[in-house]
Amino acid sequence: KSGIGGKQNQRDTLRSLGLKRISDTVVKEDRPEIRGMVSTVTHLVTVEEVD
Template sequence: MSKISIELIRSPVGYKYDQRETVKALGLRKLHDVVVKEDNPQIRGMISKIKHLVCVKELEEKEE
């Protein structure tokens, strides 16, 4: 499966509770934290909920 890199670029302070909890559920704690997750519909749904707070990049898989 492909992977995506998610970076927190804006603080969730001042946004709704469910958006702050979504940031936590993705494993993002501080500004500019980066996590790598599998690209699946559940993660894409979480990203779409907080798209104004994160930057998403698709990673290429290296075949060995």
């Protein structure tokens, strides 16, 4: 989903995660900081575990 029309902190979080466009994919290390960022935008992103 798009961050357009969302709150500024949610748009900033998406940028910090490296998500700039719809359908962007990033791989991040499982860290508490990343989990916290993802929790603020759970309605906008899909999280999957990669082996």
